[in-house]
Amino acid sequence: MTISDIAKIRVEHDLIGDRDVPASAYYGVHTLRAVENFPITGQTLRESADLIASLAAIKQAAAQANASLGLLDRARADAIIAACIEIRDGALHDQFVVDLIQGGAGTSTNMNANEVIANRALEIMGYGRGDYQHLHPNEHVNLSQSTNDVYPTALKLAAWIGVHRLVDAMAVLRRSFEAKAIEFADVLKMGRTQLQDAVPMTLGQEFGTYALMLAEDEARLAEAVSLIREINLGATAIGTGITAHPHYAALVRERLSAIVGVDLVTSPDLVEATQDCGSFVQLSGVLKRVAVKLSKTCNDLRLLSSGPRAGLNEINLPARQAGSSIMPGKVNPVIPEVVNQVAFEVIGNDVTITMAAEAGQLQLNAFEPVIFYSLYRSLSHLTNACLTLEANCIQGITANRDRLRQTVEQSIGIVTALNPYIGYRNATEVALEAHHSGRGVYEILLERGLMQKEHLDAVLRPETLTRPSEKLSFS
Template structure:
């Protein structure tokens, strides 16, 4: 006898009681018990849940069109899928994000939730699978091995363009600062040593360019993600699917999702190959590395306020110490650095998981999915935080920058074409030893007159290519 508040369901291993109010069924119940790993359910990734529902909806319509599924059941499945796509029932997607079985538990969780909601819409009780079955009807013409990677690609595709939008917002913030700081002269550095002058605007413009380059790389990666293996069923041979099913379900899925998916030319290859995920993960790592480098720069440039570089000021976000009064830390660049470290580690996970695939299927796509979703989501949030809470509020310490250029030995490089490398080296050595300014020593040695020196040391001359003076001009 079934206990109150439960219904009895049956699977390969026998009978189990499932909570009456649950939309999931016995397969999901066992998976939840087996994979108590992270405590994080797949519902944490709503794009994945929506993608699963879009696939089930497309499959129902394709199967109906092919005469394999009656209109009554197809309409009920489609209606249930629409509810999931709209954000309902997500709390019933309860399997852990890390699971054995190549994603079978995720696929079965979707099949059961959609089947039980469709049963309700038809006026039947949850679990009355004689009327509409999770496997026979919701999963018709499908296998986990084509549903799961397709859902992963749909969800990732959506996330990629959210990330691109976030990066574009951050790029815009840097571009605006580049304009604001276009007239601020400072010393550039190589290997943390004084190099030659530049403007703070030039420095910030490089960050914008770096982001723009990687927006383009992400768009390229998205092209690979559009290729799906839906219709491959178990290993790519299309067993248990109608010959016309694969192209038809692809068209239906494109209409439903709004994503221009295409069927892979070789479904056997596409079912086992995780190359597009590796490619995307590598691009995400590239984004992370660049963001981390930028944040390292921001932390260095704002270090101090008295005993560091002190060239820029980051907007204060919170008190920095429980013991040191008045201390403010660069917490936003620090958190972005940590996201970058995570993404770099996620890339290694994706690499090993993709490499570990055997024969006709990769069983480790759940950890690939979890790693990619985390990387995309966290990078997106990091870009928003860096733009809103940091870059937009950065100010320049103009007086300190002006003084550092005046005191720098590095400006002697600009005098090389006029006084020669040997003279410039002697001037630099004396300036370093005496603490005096380069301009003062050049004038004292009669290497240039004041008018010549003033012309050469103008900011617009120091920070961009200029005609090289001729020998006669140098002699004059």
């Protein structure tokens, strides 16, 4: 090894032994071993800015609490706090290189944060990276902490951010559906049950339903995320608080709440909280609910726009790209299709989270890394799905009004609305003739002279067909 090569490395020591670490790296030997041990997804901590910021916020709050309790001197505390603020502002994210899925219950993630913060704090104090005799990743940055309280708290903070981002995206989509509900309020169409003609409704009612489903799920997410506010910081290893000052848990919660702007709550039983993943299971279940209902909506959009000549062809989705390499002129419903696929993924992620939560043993669940990996993908992909569905599909939907009116006039289903005017017996005869002849109810009614055209048109108005109403009187 040349002098030049030696200058490019530093030697760090851990339980396993000595390792050469790149001199330019802010991470250390623990992180290096984790990178070598867990080449799993190719997705590292640096791709989850919310998790990095949450880890830095926790370390900052811990330094403040430890300093207030006289456990950490002011110089080290100030350096750690300054490093954490830089990281929360986006610095050094490229140094968070551990794979998101890892063994060790998140220890590698915690140590990646400890080492990066320690080495940046050393620089702030005027020392070199790796000069841990002045400020140590474990002794100072991780003081009063364990991976087992830091990591789940960081996951909850990152999930909190992700949920609110998703709710904002869902609100954008909901408002777009609400706008379409107003736009299509006077567009009469046939409702269908089991894909068969039922009774009339308006296209506005159909789109209003999609908006309401989103509003309901926004409320369910608000309920689920309330559980995320409960943290176990101060529990240390298994919830007993070993090595932590008696006042540390309350103080660090207070500091962390102020830093992140969330009213956090310390669990009343830290032993239970350290081993329990129920809040993640609950949140994932709500995300599955969102996915299922969003996918059903997209199924409807694809079906309603099917054709254009040989399908329902009731609405038009905006054309986003050519649909076939062999069939000229074909355009596919690509935006609803991609949202369907996101929904399938979220449903699968919920199974993963369920199994990982169930697999916990005794005082700790070692599988929180895959819980977070799955949960965060569900949150981020659902957010993106809502936004692309709104911008690239819902905004541009138009109604084929003539086609919709024609299907109502030709449907046997409108006979139900005419019972009060022509009687059940006449209505049955009209329905049978329409069914056997293939002609429309509207046409047969006029031909038989059972109703005058202006009276029939009045009965078939959306406001009389699509909601409870008194029988019209014709003089």
